[in-house]
Amino acid sequence: MSSTRAYRDAIDHLNSLQSNAAVLDAVRASGGRSSEFAIPEMLEYLERIGYKPNDLNALNVIHITGTKGKGSTSAFVNSILQHTKPSWKVGLYTSPHLVAVRERIRVNGIPISEEDFTRYFYEVWDKLVENDHRRLPQTSLMPGYFRFLTLLAFHAFLKMKVDVTILEVGVGGTYDSTNIVPKPVVTGITALGIDHVSVLGKTLKEIAWQKGGIFKEGTPAISVAQPSEGMEIIEQRAKELQASSFKVVKPSDILLKVPLGLAGKHQIQNAAIAVELARTFLQGCGAFENTNTDELPQTFAEGLKATKWPGRCQVVSDPVERNLTWYLDGAHTLESLDCCMEWFLTPGVGVTSKDEVSLPTKRILVFNCTSGRSGQTFLEVINDKIATWTSQNTQSLTFFDQVIFCTNVTYADGHFKGDLTTKAISDKELVQLTTQNQLATAWSSILPDYLPSNVHVLPSIEHAINHIKRINDSSVVVKILVAGSLHLVGGVVEVAGLSKVAL
Structure with missing residues (x-):
């Protein structure tokens, strides 16, 4: 590989594969590109880089989908397997990333190095450029951003000869880029979020049908308990696609006693399906003799306790500012925000507990959400949880001393960190701060007596961090909740210098 082909160059090439705001708007307006070509196109890309579908079976895949909790579940499975089989190479492919795109492709919990990423990137890139013959006329020369990263992950894991691959679905299931592995070892579905029904414009049955599309003939299928209409479709899909078995998992009493490494009550359900996925996988590989599902093996418990997943209900003490x-949570749905606030309102987290030294406390909310999502409704969820906790609506006026609505742009000069670049936001929206002004208006309409001078609309994450540093007072405890977007959380980790302690 030429020395001039650096990691930064690879990231620039990768970012060129992103769809811009205009393209995404056109796709939404048309109801989405026809999905019937999604898998054939992905298979064509796979062939162009030198692989056949059956080659992917060597990855020993645990395939996980769902509308919420699939990332946390993947992290739990990863930690369980690392603790149970410490000699194995455990591959983990997830999305999105917080700070560096390499976070999406991990081995034994560690993102692949910049050197490895760059080498594997160009091996895939060059093959796609060289092998430009396309059987399907609608297939573009280069795949989109997520498709490319999926191909890159497959290639990297095969080259590194991982013993197992935990493969998180990007979007949906049936037509997702990850759904080209012919024979995964086990498949699983985490919770189907009700609010995705309105956001995606699909019924719960349609969403369930999509998720169930990862089931494969002769492969065990597992799901958490779902709403009845969704559960019915998932069960039908398991039969239709001839899964070898179908099991619905519920948290056991034993699991309730394990101090999970990920905070929040909602993580108990994710841990439950993670345990079943890991157990089924190990048994399927003949690497695990314990068939007693009433017991939680010691290594499983250790794995659950040790699980880390940055940006999800995460507490990080600032390494510089006293x-x-x-408090970092990329919660970006109504249900995940509800869980986020329940966590933040827990004594000892965002609320002072009886055992803590009682110093004056300031709370700041830093928030952003994706264009197209209902910011008003999101902010109502936040304030409804606060009002319920205080039991008096007037007290919610003083819960957050200040609120900051900023874009996901990383730096004050208008540029993104390379790995955090996004073309999904129109230049016009960024310049006019459309979403952020809408959020500020919504906040004031929900809390009309809230001081306008304590509501800030800022053009970048760096502007937000600088504002916080200016008002920080070492004689006061300052608690900052960052929520609404994983991209926002990642930018805060980068700009506030939290990477060494947060990632």
């Missing part, structure tokens, strides 16, 4: 603590 008495300043960051």
